[in-house]
Amino acid sequence: MSSTKEIFIAIIGLGGVGKCFLSQLKNLSAQLSKTPTSPNLSLILISRSNKILYQKNYQSLPLEDIYDSLEKSTQSNLRISEIIDYLAAAPSKVVLVDNTSSQEIANSYPQILGKKISIVTPNKKAFSSSRKLWEDIFTAATPGTHVYHESSVGAGLPIISTLKDLIDTGDEILKIEGVFSGTMSFLFDSFAPVKGSGGTWSAEVKRARELGFTEPDPRDDLNGLDVARKLTILARLVGMQVDSPTSFPVQSLIPKELEDAASADEFLMNLPKFDAQMEEIKVSAEKEGKVVRYVGSITVATNEIKVGVEKFSCSHPISTLKGGDNIISFHTKRYSNSPLIIQGAGAGGDVTAMGVTGDLIKVIRQLS
């Protein structure tokens, strides 16, 4: 352990995840300050939408009431390139915490890492967009500069760290399969429960939206892109060459006719017209004593990635999954008789922030 006693933290994004992260950072910072040998964390920049707060001399911003201080800030906003310049000139090692889902910031990761600034983030876009961006990011992350993104798949569940451990220790990944979307998990458990009959598809989509289980426009869940992005990340970690999250079959649950509906409300109003299609899929599974679930899978040997509705027996762990949980199974050479399975809440501010904070701790350990 070298003598780095101070690590600078910069935070971009203060939505649901960002706020929870801030609270976890306060706790972490307090914990570290109790151990004299631990590094000191200094928040040097924080920004959200059109607000920014930083001090030109890299003095630490007080974590207490930081949200209010940011709201009151009258500092002129900085472009991402200006933020990078500011962080690159800092007199100590910097970790940027990107709590946004911004493609623009994701596109800057190679540049950020190139300036020896480490990154921790739940932002899926950086790792699931073009293959070039993925390659540029990991080429730029030279020794001593880290990029961790546990929460980009399964929120705080230890999915990425487990997959990396399997690979790094020489296991051979055969297949990864699971339910990767809390929204889809909730929806299908309500629509096609193992016990009972469930509501109509459109009614369940409406209800899930009212309960906050979908994006404001449910089509952002139903198009399957969120799941496709997660599969892209895992497949790339396994070493597969994936051009983009649209370069493999992804089943969209948005009827073609409603893709261009002007608003979420218009979409939901017209969705009942298509209930018969979903009902047919459900009934066809029931006839085999099965239920339908929206899953993603990666089969390494055949280089196959797919996302969509599949049938599972009622006792299968994927079928019995409840209330918005994720479940991910790793079938490997070592875990061949039965897979290594990880299951639990895969969405929500606190558990997503936990993945970010856990990553930050790992980066700090390696920087200090």
Added chain:
Amino acid sequence: MSSTKEIFIAIIGLGGVGKCFLSQLKNLSAQLSKTPTSPNLSLILISRSNKILYQKNYQSLPLEDIYDSLEKSTQSNLRISEIIDYLAAAPSKVVLVDNTSSQEIANSYPQILGKKISIVTPNKKAFSSSRKLWEDIFTAATPGTHVYHESSVGAGLPIISTLKDLIDTGDEILKIEGVFSGTMSFLFDSFAPVKGSGGTWSAEVKRARELGFTEPDPRDDLNGLDVARKLTILARLVGMQVDSPTSFPVQSLIPKELEDAASADEFLMNLPKFDAQMEEIKVSAEKEGKVVRYVGSITVATNEIKVGVEKFSCSHPISTLKGGDNIISFHTKRYSNSPLIIQGAGAGGDVTAMGVTGDLIKVIRQLS
């Protein structure tokens, strides 16, 4: 990242886990040597029972055919204190890999760590014996000296790392529950399956032993001590004060009358006389539509740890567990609606070694 370019590895123990670890180490070493910026791993000492191989000038031992070289070694065995002296004088950082289950070596951990030698190990004894040993170990592990023991619970499953992440990021652990023994998992799945009727208890114990699912003397599994040790480790990580693995209720499945049977064979010959007891427990569960399983649980609020047979509904994930798998559920403040669950093979050379190799990688990252 400082400039440590060489890390010395010393291995004690070459049984089932040790052999698999050696093969994973070869692979890891080859991987690291491909990246010029990675540290170089040098094996400087290897020992098993009454054999030892090391070079006085800390030259690297070739990994190729190392097992044969060790067998042919005529070097006089060293006491653990002599090994420590040898490692402490090494001109680079050292990681000791203890692949034994030796209490004597475990007792030396505080001394080893005190000499700035890091430790990775699947050896449960160090962390589940007296509370004093636990405290001495973690007092001795000063910054820059690491002790990792993922495989001491659930083999390669990410149990300890996940628990630590939950705690370090500020989650509150409410309850940990699960099946912690591959042997018990196999036995109870055969004896009281969710579907079908299962064999008699003594027949299933005999069969499990024949299939290699038990220790040579099955009483070493049936006394529950192995599970109690794992619970002790997890409870201590949560912050509970546990004096020893016998300081809380642990249900032994060895009939009192057979505790002193002279041999495993004598034990097995007499076990059928006690089948009625186990049958009664099984039938009583069946009357409630449930099955029996051997589980361990830690309830933090009531400071309660217990190990023994409990009843579970047939759809409970603990009931449907198959073929020697472990399952561990973390109920926490964040994972409150449904627990974070990790499941998979919890025993076997390759998966146990994977936990050790994974730990070694984490230590190397922090040392280099």
